[in-house]
Amino acid sequence: MTDVNMTLGLYTFILRLLLPVALLRLIWRSLKSPDYRQRIGERLAWGRPAPSADLWIHAVSVGEVQAAELLIRQLLAREPSRRILVTTTTPTGAARLRELCGESVAHRYTPYDLPGILHRFLDQVRPALVIVMETEIWPNTLAACERRGMPVILANARLSARSARGYARLTSLTRTTLARFACIAAQSEADARRFIALGADPERVRVTGSIKFDLRQPASLLDQAESMRRAWGVGRPVWIAASTHEGEDGPLLMAHRQVRVRIPNALLVLVPRHPERFERVAALVMRQGLTLVRRSRQDVCRDDTAVLLGDTMGDLPVFLAAGDAAFIGGSLVPTGGHNLLEAAAAGVPVAIGPHTFNFATITELMVEEGAAVRVVDADELAALMTDWLGNTPLRARIGEQGRGVVERNRGALERLIALIDECRSV
Template sequence: MTRRLYTILLRLLLPLALLRLYWRSLKSPAYRRRVGQRLSLGHAAPATQVWIHAVSVGEVQAAEPLIRRLIERDPPLSVLVTTTTPTGAERLRERFADNPAHRYTPYDLPGILDRFLDRTRPKLLIVMETEIWPNTLAACAARGIPVILANARLSERSAHGYGRFAQLTRETLQGFDLIAAQAEPDARRFIALGAQPERVRVTGNIKFDLRQPASLLDRAESMRRFWGSQRPVWIAASTHEGEEELLLAAHRQIRAILPDALLVLVPRHPERFDRVAELATRQGFPLARRSRREPCHADIAVFLGDTMGELPAFIAAVDTAYIGGSLVPTGGHNLLEAAAVGVPVAVGPHHFNFAVITELLCSEGGAVVVDDTAELTRVMSAWLSDATERARIGENGRRVVEANRGALDRLMALVEARLVEPSGGEAESN
């Protein structure tokens, strides 16, 4: 496929994309807000020096240390962050309020991108992790705007998918001025798909550099008192469709061994909160919902974390953690939030989006991979019954996180080099 054909297809699909936004807004009204921003219509986006694109919550979280470094720089840089999802926008607002500014990502079509770039005039675009948009890269190249693919990861599965469109993928990857890969396997896959080797660097994973706010432990202690300080508590974080049934089955078996055990269940997508609540209730589990501030008495078996922005405190407050999207073939989510606060963590077999992190933590005794519900039940029951073992595994995970910090400094050095104009002067402030 060529970029011209890609553009024609995308134009034809645009009405369907807008219809999909409307469909999603029926369950999550935030999707119908600020739709004009996706078309670069309505209120103008602010002029900026650095444009950061982060699709959703996970990418915003990954970008957080980078954003903080840029806006706290001396002199500070004006930053604009675009996200595709409202949950990503909400996570950005919770962590940063109104600085940096936020807009929804413009669709990858020439006219829309031209309007967006005319208004924002960025000096640099930083794309987080695995977002590869052909027309965005071409539009930036035409204006001399360097583009960095930061904290870049590419699983074997994703590489195979991109390989089906070899010509378009090769042309697009060659549009990046720099691909800052998380690990050697990621770098090799990008190069195999057509990225120029001299533009690929292995800088590490900046998620290791995430610093939690000082208030996190106080919030976690308060949350734990609310649940019950003496009862065993485990979390299933960022769960997906089809996964909650498996986790509730595991929890039923865990409660057969530890009758007062509490499961903190946090679905990945807010539009699924009500369905998951209904599922747990239908299966006979006494349920409390965080959004309703319902008390968590000793007879409550499942606590539904149906709010935004509290997951880090939930994770820090529990005894053990399971990270979702991995018992079903979604690819998993980030283990590091749990490891960083010394919570032993388990993931399912489908963790290909975080394969390197998972392998590293497992090799150092800070995490385990469970193949199915039965093994998850066994692992969680054993950990919840043994505080000494939990502490040992949690400390292993914490040590891995501390040992792998530093990717942000390596990435920032490369960012700074591209913020300096060819004449040697720094890009002008807006």
Template sequence: MSVRRYYTWLMRLALPLALARLYWRSLRTPAYRARIGERLAWSSAPAPRAEIWIHAVSVGEVQAAAPLVRHLLARIPTRRILVTTTTPTGADRVRELFGDCVAQHYLPFDLPSIVGRFLTQAQPQCLIVMETEIWPNLLAACAERGIPAVLANARLSAQSARGYARLPQLTRTTLAHFTAIAAQTAADAERFIALGAAPARVTVMGNLKFEQIPPADAQRRAAVVRESWGGAARPVWVAASTHEDEEAQLLAVHQQLRTQLPNALLVLVPRHPERFERVAALITRQNLTSARRSAQVKNPSKFPFEPWELIPAETAVFLGDSMGELPLLLAAGDVAFIGGSLVRVGGHNPLEAAAVGVPVIIGPHTFNFAAITEWLIDAGAAVQIADTEALEKQLQQWLMNAALRAEIGEHGRRMVEENRGALVRLVELLDAVTARCAAANLMI
């Protein structure tokens, strides 16, 4: 029996557990309970027909895919594009960014029968997988149907590579189904090749996240937000995409910071919406006065949300418990701390803050974005701290020196601008792939 057959049997055994996990998560986030049929390809609303299928797990991958989707729509506005996600927050972000211009569906579970039904429904001519989604049965089914698959903006940390290396035959066979792998960095490319990807199919393309250009009205909108927080004279730091066991440390840092800067405001933005209520309760237990963005949002179904209400000067913490507004919150702040880096999550994308000229502080755990973190530090746009004591000192230094903040923020903005170009290279690669796969009869 082949290794993939063993994998398939394990996936069959795990399916009830996967469904149970969705139900458990839905107790806090009801959206996980909706549209279950899509994940089984048994929906009363089957996957829509699509020329191009893009898979992006959640919000971060959707953000990375956004420049590519915009390019594809601009090139041929009538093109049918399907974007699949795994999480409801990812699905919501697709709708916020593109509305009805693209179709959105949940990714089916990786079993041959389910994947087969999905492909029969959607009949894609090309699959573009964002970052590090490597599903053996899905990729094998695409290969059997002659559907070219490209792993775009591909990243693979050393930790993840060690995990895949434990199943060398399955990993090597699965990677062989990718027509091309567009890696973010040379280190990522080397790891894919070490796992068995054909060197001729692996190319270093850069990072699509450098392609994210702030909206033309970003500064105007950020100024409105900042006025609602008390204006430019008030020190504001944004803790973005924070995790369990991290918020308590950040709140303690903020309490200490306020002994030196009594009017300092912490804008706290948890990574996962199902944790919003728990974080709000944590803030209350810490005896910190707070305001919540959700209390200001009159119509959560409409994005972007307006208006921004003035918060009292004594407010110590502003909880950013809304979806899709993090870039705006970052642009309105003085300093950004990137969450998931004080705990062993591996950090999140710091480029959103750098792109809007905000100095970046990153904790010790950055293996998910190691290369980008190193680039920002080398460019003088970010500082990596070892612990909360160092974080408090760095915040105090930057929040008390506007000229220094402006200089560091400009380093970041310039670094992002100079590294753009991944989108052009990726589009050229996709055109070459579809030209080689003449059976697809598709020019991207």
């Protein structure tokens, strides 16, 4: 048996041992977010079968779903009869998919990366092509698709230096797994170099850019934002803390206290990334002695309200468009940050923390172009937000620079579609 087969066998053996733990973790998470215990059988390819599809798109959660939506709309516009199945790992991703795409695509939860489960799943779906969004590299899934002659494209692919170091520890397995992709459509030259260094065939790695630059704001967004802004208070300074993670909310509330020393009527719209954290964050705000209203309850935002908790799904684009400035979460803690482009496209100046390895290329471009500012801690963030909220011309200039970055970098979606056509014709 080759080293690769031994390593893959060991990986599969460990994954089998961990399967009960994974299922128990779903049940544990469902105590705070009941959706996690729904449709568990889909993750095992048991029970209700997945529908057959021409195309299987795998998108982990909300961010990948939003990127995939751009691709889905383009593909369906060209071929309305195309049957598309989208899998997600999280219920929030599933909910966002339904909001964006309705019934135009089918959804199932992602099957675990074990041969028997994948055999059942692929027997049900029988896709002609598989598209994996961004960073999902599952050895058994790729091996199963290769055996069945199903080409797999890694689309909008990104690979941070930290992730590359992790994959490099399993050199032979990583090289063999990457070789099973029909094409890797990398977001940047740096991403492409990392994939090639890990063993990907240079002939199969293309730099297409990030399709997230191709986002289109809905025509109703401006009207929704203006309505929301009136509800917050006309002329009131507002900053958005978007997609925050555990460990960030406390420092952000401390920063907001400092902002309110200089700007007493400033409002913070605090939007946790995960719904299961909504109650904990609400309790934290109350313990800090700050007045709180909640979006989910349609509470009235009064002049003395300090914090609005964005505890609903799908409202973040409107929050960002309605705000004066934004902080993008997951970056004060070592989570790796989230996408800045929704705020930039809305013309809103953006702040990020020191940890942005998940969106390194986009973040560095935004910072270099003067469309975003990096801060190291809550004190720096407080000073920056105080400066921005008190200076309308400065905000407008930075916001326009952000819009310009988005416009100049469009086109990745068109290049990705060309690659998909190329794979289908082979």
